[in-house]
Amino acid sequence: MRIAVWPRKGWLRSSRYYSKRVLRLTATPHAIAIGFAAGTFASFTPLIGFHFLIAFGLAYLVRGNLIASALGTSIGNPLTFPFIWAATYEIGSWVLHSEPAASTHQVHAQFQARLLTKSIDALLPMLKPMLVGAIPLGLIVATVSYFVVLKSVEVYQLRRRMTLAKRRRATPNSGNDTPGTAGD
Incomplete structure (x- = not known):
């Protein structure tokens, strides 16, 4: 349980690991970025x-990369969920013109108490504004993540191609372009 809340090697190393996983996916930058945005x-x-x-x-x-979409869901984690839930509830309440709770801590406490002890009927008054609020907030964050991931993957893939091309030029060629044709 502790590892789900605080990774063994820390959040910085964990986030670096996820970013490297996204960058190293083999697909077009657009497919990776749109997949990550879908997960976000x-x-x-x-x-x-x-x-x-x-x-x-x-x-x-949207024809995005499925693995990138799974990695994009890491945006929602035990540290960010309280903020996400409070923000989506506030935005959803504003859109639906209903009365929001007094504080974000109160929203999280009410949602957690209802989630663990009540049926779905008791959760519906809180889920409706959260679902409505999730759409604009999710679209904004997904759009930002799309452009960040798109540029990052483009730069990574360009550097990777340049490195591979440099290695190919540095490797001496024995004159045979295809292996196994010397004695044929």
């Missing part, structure tokens, strides 16, 4: 347990 959008929904399925469905619809 899915993490803003309050439907915990369905984030991967939502991310895969969205990535499939």
